[in-house]
Structure formats: C-alpha cells, structure tokens
Amino acid sequence: MLGEYPIEGRRAADISASVEAAVSAGELRPGQLLPPMRELAQTLGVNPNTVAAAYRTLRERGVIETDGRRGSRVRSKPATTGREFIRVEVPAGVRDAAAGNPDTALLPPLGPAFAWAAAQGDREPVLYGHAPVEPELARLARADLDADGVPAGPVAVASGSLDAIERVLAAHLRPGDTVAVEDPGWGSLLDLVPALGLRPVPVGLDDDGPLPEDVRRALAAGASALIVTDRAQNPTGAAVTAPRARALRAVLREHPQTLLVEDDHGHRIVDLPLHPLAGVTRHWAFVRSAAKAYGPDLRFAVLTGDDVTLDRVRGRQRLGPGWVSRITQRAVLRLWADGAVDARAVAAAYGSRRDALIAALARRGVEAYGRSGMNVWVPVSDETGAVAGLLHAGWAVAPGARFRVQAPPGIRITVSTLTEGEIAVLADAVAAAVRSVPGRGYV
Numbered sequence: 001m002l003g004e005y006p007i008e009g010r011r012a013a014d015i016s017a018s019v020e021a022a023v024s025a026g027e028l029r030p031g032q033l034l035p036p037m038r039e040l041a042q043t044l045g046v047n048p049n050t051v052a053a054a055y056r057t058l059r060e061r062g063v064i065e066t067d068g069r070r071g072s073r074v075r076s077k078p079a080t081t082g083r084e085f086i087r088v089e090v091p092a093g094v095r096d097a098a099a100g101n102p103d104t105a106l107l108p109p110l111g112p113a114f115a116w117a118a119a120q121g122d123r124e125p126v127l128y129g130h131a132p133v134e135p136e137l138a139r140l141a142r143a144d145l146d147a148d149g150v151p152a153g154p155v156a157v158a159s160g161s162l163d164a165i166e167r168v169l170a171a172h173l174r175p176g177d178t179v180a181v182e183d184p185g186w187g188s189l190l191d192l193v194p195a196l197g198l199r200p201v202p203v204g205l206d207d208d209g210p211l212p213e214d215v216r217r218a219l220a221a222g223a224s225a226l227i228v229t230d231r232a233q234n235p236t237g238a239a240v241t242a243p244r245a246r247a248l249r250a251v252l253r254e255h256p257q258t259l260l261v262e263d264d265h266g267h268r269i270v271d272l273p274l275h276p277l278a279g280v281t282r283h284w285a286f287v288r289s290a291a292k293a294y295g296p297d298l299r300f301a302v303l304t305g306d307d308v309t310l311d312r313v314r315g316r317q318r319l320g321p322g323w324v325s326r327i328t329q330r331a332v333l334r335l336w337a338d339g340a341v342d343a344r345a346v347a348a349a350y351g352s353r354r355d356a357l358i359a360a361l362a363r364r365g366v367e368a369y370g371r372s373g374m375n376v377w378v379p380v381s382d383e384t385g386a387v388a389g390l391l392h393a394g395w396a397v398a399p400g401a402r403f404r405v406q407a408p409p410g411i412r413i414t415v416s417t418l419t420e421g422e423i424a425v426l427a428d429a430v431a432a433a434v435r436s437v438p439g440r441g442y443v
Contacts, residue, residue: 007035010046015054020063023074034064034072060175062194075194090396097426098398100234102269102374103416106349107295108340110331117330132314132323133157137333141288141302150286151279153304156314157324161263161289162188164303164313165227166196168285171312172259173198173224180218180226182210184377184410186234186265187402189227198225202405205233207371209240212247219251225259226252230274232266232292232373235403235412237354239266239372245275252280259309260284268293270372271347283309290332292374293341300324300332350374353415353423360427366434374416380434383409389433395426 005027009015022028034040037055041048055072058064066072090096138155146152158164169179175197181190183202193200201223203214210228219226228248231239240248252258260281264274267288278284285305290298304310317323335341354370361368361378370376380386380400387399390411400410418426 007040007044009044009054010050012050012053012057015040015044015046015051016057016061016063019054019058020061023063028074030074030076032074034074036071060197062191062197091391094391094394094396095422095426096396097413097415097418098396100375100398100412100414101296101416102292103349106341106346106416107293108335110295110298110335113331113334113338113340114327116334117327120330121327126326128322130326132317134326134329134333137302137329137336140333140336142304145286145288145304148274148276150274150276150304151284153286153306154310154314156303156310156317157329158287158301158303158313158317159299159321159324160291161265161287161301162192163299164285164287164289164301165189165261165263166192167313167316168259168261168287168303168305168309169193169196169198169225171309171316172283177224178218178222180215180223181405182227182229182233183405183407184235184400184403185405186229186263190403190405200405202407204407205236205238207236207238207369208244209233209238210244210248212244212251215248216251216254219255219258223258225261227261227263228277230262230264230266230276231270231272232375234265234373235375235398235400235410236377237370237373237375239270239272240275240277242273242275245277248277249280252277256281257283262286264288265292266373268341268343269346269350269374271344271351272372278305282306285309285313293343293346294332294335298328298332300328350416353418356420356423357413357415357418357427360423361430364427364431366427366431370415374414376413376415377410378413378430378434379408379410381409382434383411386411386430386433390429393429393433395429 005022008018037051038048041051059066064072065075133155141155178199178201179193180203181193181200182205201218203218204211215226258281260277262276262278269292278286283306285303287301287303289301354376357376358368358370368376368378383400387397390397398412
C-alpha cells in the first residue's frame with residue numbers, strides 16, 4: 001500500500017510530520033491510500049486515538065482527505081507539495097514567459113527611498129509599543145481607497161497580499177469551513193486555503209470576473225467566504241466590470257454573513273477603474289499589494305475592512321511578528337509621495353504587450369484571454385503537450401495545472417518583458433504547440 005515508505009512516530013505530531021514529509025518528498029503520491037487507523041496504530045504500537053489525531057491534523061493541513069469507508073488518502077493536490085512545484089525548469093537559451101514577474105525596467109529604484117526611511121529611523125527610532133502603522137502612510141492609503149470607492153475602515157499593513165488574506169481567513173474561519181475561490185485562480189491562494197484546513201469550492205469566471213450564478217450556488221451550498229480578484233486576475237487577466245460588480249453585490253446581499261475578501265491585484269499596473277464589492281456583507285477585507293508595481297521583495301500590502309475583522313487581524317499580528325518594519329513602511333510612503341511609479345505608463349506598457357500577443361494569436365486561430373495585467377491565458381486541449389512543445393521551441397510558459405481546480409486545461413504566458421519583435425515569434429510557437437485547436441474558454 002505504501003511501497004517502501006514507512007510511517008513513523010509514537011506521538012500524533014510525529015506521525016503527521018512523517019506523512020507530511022513523505023508527501024513533500026514525493027514518496028507518498030497524490031491519491032495514494034493511507035493505512036486504516038487501527039492497522040497503523042497496531043504497526044506503530046500506539047493507541048488508535050493517537051493515529052486518529054494525526055490524521056485529523058493532516059486533514060486540517062490540507063495534506064490528506066477522508067472519504068468514509070473508502071479511507072484516507074493523499075489529496076490530489078496536497079498543500080504540503082505546493083503548486084509552485086508544478087513549474088517548468090527553464091534551461092539556458094530558453095525564453096522565460098512563465099515566472100509571472102514584473103518587468104524590472106518598470107520598477108522604481110528603492111535605494112533612495114530606503115536611505116531616507118533609514119535616516120528617519122535614526123532620528124525617530126521605532127520601539128516596542130509604538131504604533132504598528134506609519135500614520136502618514138495610513139492617511140495616504142485611506143485617501144487612495146476612498147477615491148476608489150472602498151468603504152471606510154481602519155488600515156493595517158501586512159507582509160504581502162497572501163499574508164493579509166491568510167490573516168483575514170484565520171480571523172473568521174475554522175478548519176472544515178468552505179471558501180469560494182476563482183477557478184482558474186492564483187496558485188498560491190489555492191494552496192493556502194487547504195493548508196488552513198479550509199475546503200475550496202471553485203467558482204468560474206470570464207473576462208468580467210467571477211460568474212454570479214456560480215457564486216450564488218457556492219454561497220447557497222454553505223460557503224463561508226468568497227475571495228475575488230478585482231483587477232489583473234492571475235492567471236486570466238480578468239477585471240471586474242461595473243455591471244458584474246452590481247450582479248455580484250446583489251448575490252452577496254442574499255448572503256450577508258459571507259466573509260468577502262477582495263484582492264486588488266492590479267493596483268498601479270492597470271488603468272481600468274476599480275469596482276469594489278465591499279460593503280454589502282457584515283465582514284469584509286480589501287487588500288492591495290506593492291509587489292507588482294514597486295517590487296516583489298518589498299513584501300508589503302495594505303488592507304482595510306470592517307472594524308471586527310481588522311481588530312482581529314491586528315490583534316493576532318501583535319502576538320506574532322508584531323508589525324511590519326516601519327522602515328519599510330516609510331520607504332513605501334516615500335515612493336508613493338514621490339510618484340515613483342507612473343501607473344499610466346506601466347499599464348500602457350503591459351497593455352500593449354498583452355494586446356499585441358492576443359491579437360497575434362487570434363490571427364493564427366488561437367483563442368486567448370487577458371483583459372488586464374501582465375498575463376495571457378490560453379485554453380488548450382493538451383496542457384502537457386503544449387508546454388512541452390513550447391519548451392522545445394525555446395519558450396517556457398506556466399502549466400495551467402498550477403492555477404486550476406476544475407477548470408479546463410490552459411497555459412499562462414507572462415508578457416511583462418516581451419519585446420515587439422518577439423510577439424510574432426511567440427505567437428507562431430504557441431499556434432504550432434496547440435495545433436490551433438479551438439479553446440473552450442476558462443469556465
């Protein structure tokens with residue numbers, strides 16, 4: 001049943017760690033059946049309750065799933081392996097259109113801002129007990145949110161959008177709760193949800209955002225939370241339009257107890273207006289990261305939300321990291337105040353590359369999507385074959401398996417660094433790799 005891998009341990013924590021390590025190393029494969037609890041307890045010489053506790057921990061971590069008499073098995077996409085491992089290694093000489101990174105030429109220099117922030121810190125050191133959020137940064141962030149129609153609420157700072165989303169989910173949900181997620185959607189988020197012991201329920205989407213009827217079904221079936229990407233959705237580039245926002249708010253009004261989490265993934269890299277959903281449910285959070293516009297290594301995001309949610313997030317944060325470095329906050333504040341990023345120019349640069357590739361693919365009979373942001377989603381009938389064919393042609397793209405739950409196969413192409421001369425070459429390679437098979441969309 002388990003091949004050559006022995007499960008070890010006398011305590012529940014040791015048994016669960018042994019299984020998780022084996023899954024992470026690939027020694028226990030997705031879908032592989034685990035021993036019945038009594039059988040494993042007898043093998044290890046422990047009480048069956050100890051094994052039951054270990055299996056319960058593994059379920060809550062999103063590593064295994066249990067199906068009654070059919071027993072427990074490794075999840076088809078266990079959280080411990082991570083979708084980030086579903087990637088293409090980029091050999092020398094192969095052009096990387098898979099990584100999902102911004103164009104470094106469009107990122108601002110950070111040195112002057114951090115030098116200024118460090119000097120401020122020398123003059124006014126931040127000590128234990130000081131405010132966790134730079135007051136002027138909170139003011140500017142709140143003014144920006146107000147201008148975009150995001151409801152009033154306190155401002156907090158987290159170490160990136162995923163950190164913020166994790167804290168919001170943990171503030172309200174418990175293992176076993178269901179979360180409605182976009183499908184295709186952000187791979188790291190699709191990993192995070194089961195890692196918290198939560199159950200993801202896929203919601204389809206099109207260019208205009210999540211499909212209202214899919215959201216209605218998920219919430220009617222008991223989903224406790226809904227996570228929506230407002231702009232530059234990863235991987236499809238979808239952006240919520242005004243009509244779609246009205247339709248989604250109408251659905252949420254039918255389920256006011258839903259925890260709504262919005263991720264403005266395209267802040268300052270897209271020129272489409274924001275149409276927030278917040279304000280129609282009792283608990284909500286709205287997150288903005290600096291990663292795409294200012295640099296991934298900043299690990300910085302601001303979030304707002306209802307008073308209860310933000311109070312819980314900040315309270316738990318105080319018991320962990322305490323706060324996000326005020327030096328980093330001051331550096332970001334300086335970047336904002338100096339207008340270090342020309343959002344229109346950045347949006348135009350990504351938009352022209354994205355639109356050019358989609359148009360070139362259309363001329364070759366290949367359907368592709370990408371309304372905003374830096375990615376293009378191409379539905380394919382044979383995902384593995386398309387990725388392999390493009391790699392052979394000198395192009396690395398991201399396999400859609402990193403981003404899918406139930407959605408049809410596809411590939412994600414990051415356009416952020418494509419040059420004008422590369423567009424036609426890449427389009428030819430994609431057309432050849434997918435053999436011009438008509439796409440089925442991404443819902």
